[in-house]
Amino acid sequence: MTLLSELSSIFRHKQKSYKMVLILSMLEEYRNSQQQLLSFGQVAERFLSYYRMNEDTGNKVDIPPGGSAARWSTFSLTQTKSLLNTPLNALSAILDFNNDQQTITFKESIWNQLNEQELAELKQYAEQELEQYNLQLRTVFSLRQALEDTFNTYTSAKNEPFANHALGTLFRQAIPEYFRSQPFINENYKVQGSIGQGNWATIPWIAVLDRRITETTQHGEYVVYLFSEDMSSVYLTLNQGVTVPLRERGRRDGHHYLMQKVQEMRELLPLNGMQKDDNILLTTSGLGRDYQVSTVAYIRYDKDHLPEEDQLLADLENVMNNYKLYVDQVVGQTAEGDEELVEEIERPIPTDTLTVLERIQQIKAYIEQEGFHYPGALIENLYLSFKTKPFVILAGVSGTGKTKLVKLFAEAIGATSENDQFTLIPVRPDWSDPSDLLGYKDLSGVFRPGRLAEVLVEASTAENRHKPYFVCLDEMNLARVEHYFSDLLSIIETQKWQEERIVTSPLIHAKALNPEDRSIYGGLALPDNVYLVGTVNMDETTHPFSKKVLDRANTIEFNYINLMQYPGYEEPSEGTAVVPASNGFLRADYLQLVDAYPNYLELIQRTTEKLVTINEILEDIHSHVGFRIRDAVCFYMVYNQRFELLSENEAFDWQLLQKILPRVQGSSSSVKRALLGLMQVAVGKPLNMGALMDDASELTRKWGSRQSTEVAPYPQSARKIAFMIRRLEEDGFTSFWLS
Template sequence: MSLHDLFRQVMAIYEQEKREKLSKERRSFQLVTRAIPEALKTLPFLPPDRYMVKGSVGQGVWTDVPWVAVMDQEVTDSTQRGYYIVYLFSEDMRRLYLTLAQGVTETPKDEMERVKRGIRQLIPAEERVRTDDDIRLGESKRAKDYERSVVAYIAYSFDDLPSDEQLARDLETMIDYYRQYVERTEPMAPPEQVFSYREAVEHIHSYISAKGFYYTKEEVANLFLSLKTKPFVILSGISGTGKTKIVQWLAESVGATEDNGRFALIPVRPDWNDGSDLLGYVDIKGEFKPGPLANVIIEAENHPDKPYFVVLDEMNLARVEHYFSDVLSVMESRRWENGRIVSSRLLPRETVGRDLFLPPNVYIIGTVNMDETTHPFSKKVLDRANTIEFNRVRLDHLDFLRDVPTVAPQPVGQELFAARYLHLKDVYARCPELVETVTNQLVEINRILEPLGAHIGYRVRDEICFYLAYNEEGKLMEFDKAFDYCLMQKMLPRLSGSDARLERALKQLFVLCAGFEPDGDYSGALDVSYARYPKSAEKIWRMLRRLEDDGFTSFWLGA
């Protein structure tokens, strides 16, 4: 469909669809967020390695002024700041404006006026491109804010929308003015920060705290180390503990947002039963329709120097092994080639039009609840992830709300999160003593778990070593604290059952973690302050209590 027809369709149906609940199935949503951006990306003067194209009809509710933006990534990667080309639809859908505008959310008014004057000086007086303030988008606050942000514009009407050729010429003209100003000024996008691991954790923790969420610095360090160890993490816990938010704020703190396409929230549906819902499918016309994860992967391949974060929300509403198995398998195929991490093919050329791989700069985090509507995880899934539990709730902790300074995002490159170890020999070359110490401890734990068939294999051993090596390199936690997290996240999630063998194993693990034997009375409070591995000891204690009370226990059941 032509660009002319796509714009005209939006203007014809948006007001009617806006009366209904916002949904991704609405035609307006598909046109503004997918069809029009894809059509613009085919224009030869918008190379994908430089320009990002993104459209929006609102988040959660319909916006009064839908838009499609073209952003020079050397200037900005977000419509909240910087300056960019953007098509703005008027509220009454009678007019469409091709504009050169600025982000109104994070751009101070004096900066906005300075940029406006600078760009307008570059644009010669001509009838087609206007530099006055007579643009009329509507009466809402959003419309007025957008009007103030516009530097220059070309106005179109619904009744006289030009041809595709004229639309392309107009856009190229506006892009030319955009480039001229970019070349005369310093890029407005903040430079990427080079953090040490400790500095990164400090920054992320401060940013999250400033947003009004309470997580300890140790919890942030654990999430960071888990992502660096393996780009797949599971966050479990009761509803409302902020599992999704901690990932969103972590991503935002390092410059990855929904706005710039580097953070994606993908709600999992119960009817997903194969990878097509996530990766895409070929329709009856033989055209590939990319799924939400495929879209992120394609963007990440185009920008290998930036990290991308994906949240699979309510991941176990469908069986993970059914819809996610292809991704898990390809994730395990990662290997070094010429100093770079590469993977096996995720989708073939025959399906997508080109071979699609799993880039190393995509980090997938699944949030899960365990109730009657969800599915349990197989060991295949648990072996491949760090499972972080968020069940701690302190409603009376309000100190973090008082006098918390605002913390600005600090964009970082992929290097901060990039894996340095894929095989045990990688980490052994740097930390032989650590590998031997960890292995000896895991051998002892495996002796306890082997009668249950729950002992770990080489993959888990290797990834625990990676985690602890990164921790030692960054000096984020003491060794025992870090190993405690590994025990909680890589080994205990495998345990469930009702027989005497499990009870014996849990008691032996408790002795290893706490340093003393349980007395059989699990009803009282447990003092783990002197335990070697207090988090694991407390979790095992709760599992033993559940076993005594109900005759069955599992890592995934609450106390």
């Protein structure tokens, strides 16, 4: 095969069949239209038609993304277009997709080398890979073979790219689906596997959790397969989550708690056919050591002595029967009415039933279904911004859909104004202190709550803690933000972990209230399920932001408007179902950099090195960043890598645009020099600084348009910097906010 090198490995890693079907759909559309620039809508129709046709004829193909539709026959074209964002990102090196014009094509460099023979070979290549993939779906699954494959390939795989690796598919999809098909694993159980989050795990695992007592492997009891670090053995264990006990109690007391629970469960359960000693050996340190302490009982399988499939399943059923006996007694549902175990267990916060990527696809499909369209990757960026810090600023000219975006994003995950999980608060120009938001005591001493205080009270109740609440401060800078929002800004920085929740210092102190109000509002803080969004316009009627505000928020700018964008039309369908999200989808997982550092060391170091370079540029104009921004940028990058949403350069481009550039303003030559220094970072190559300090018009011409064909590591930031430089040269003053 003489296929181009750029095309010969595009299907090497595949978690789904989407990439292959997309390429075949493009080739079919090209044959039909004989045009290199293809209609994205037509390609999407062909893509959807492939799955519907195979589904109708009973052929085994991938099912629709989790939670979006039961069958391809009810999966809409709008959902399909949203779904295609995933393979489009994966194939971005060879494809050009214009979101505004809704066209798709191969990159010009690829078309220049393609001929009829190459196109035929590409079609043959895609069909062969697709057939092989679908054959694997039809092949009878073997747990024994899956364990063998892990033993034989995991160590070497750790030297290969993590994203889209076949082992990820095995652990996250194939094994869990096989377990769910077993008669002793019913709808009460959640099955999940992991080889790591963005980086390879030392100890890969597959867990079965009873939703009645836990939805997360961070705490509670569950069944889990744990592989030893050296891949010599795997343990089928009845185990406990270690993350929450160790975080709440510290390592020493946490280990004591786990070992005490081990003894209680060993005395309670029969555990026939299982080892009830402390001889499980996974690794010598770290999380593996914690797993060893938390193990109640286990069955060990050595690499060279794996039993047959029937025995493996019989062992799993035995462990599951013990687990079921324990859970039934905990929740008081044993057939014999055994209620001796009266231990109280706190109900865990539910976790999301969709993956992050599936959830974001569902959000996009919902927004498009409602007739709105936002630039590519904006939803991913908004999600990562929320995940990093619960305060986001949406800036831009009036009428670009800032407020609507927040409302639609919230609605797509089940937070609406009707169920009080979405609240719009218009900001008034005369707001001058926090009482306008939080409330005040009247002359009689009675506390009069502000609208925000009412939302915080509702979000803090036990029955609502797992639900996300959105508060949109509309036209936030009509008043001085630092005056009425200062308490919130300070409180955000007091976040800490307490009993598996993120808590802050109180916004309203109990001692300041009378006894009647104290029970409701006393000690009211910012719950970890409340997300604050400010929409802002920058004109003569509004106020600028201080660095205190900018440090604590991601600033997402809306200034590009395509008036030629029209609503799409589709035949009526059932539409995208709203699948409510739990707060775990948005809530931060890290509060301090040390929480993420061990698992994402290389990414954090790369990101910090970039920020050090940027700080050297910004120091001359006293706009350099501190640890708060360093940590926030690193968290954003970690979440992005963990959930595989954007490329690393795309993610850092958003952060350069949102966390760094808003800090730069002024009229001096030092500001221009700093902007040119940042431009060098954005374009990834040295510039003639001396000549550009005199006249940068050539540079701003190159980068002054969204239609620019220039290539750079951080193109969005480069365009914004070019705009800021042009403003400085023309007006003698520049700012991120000038429009």
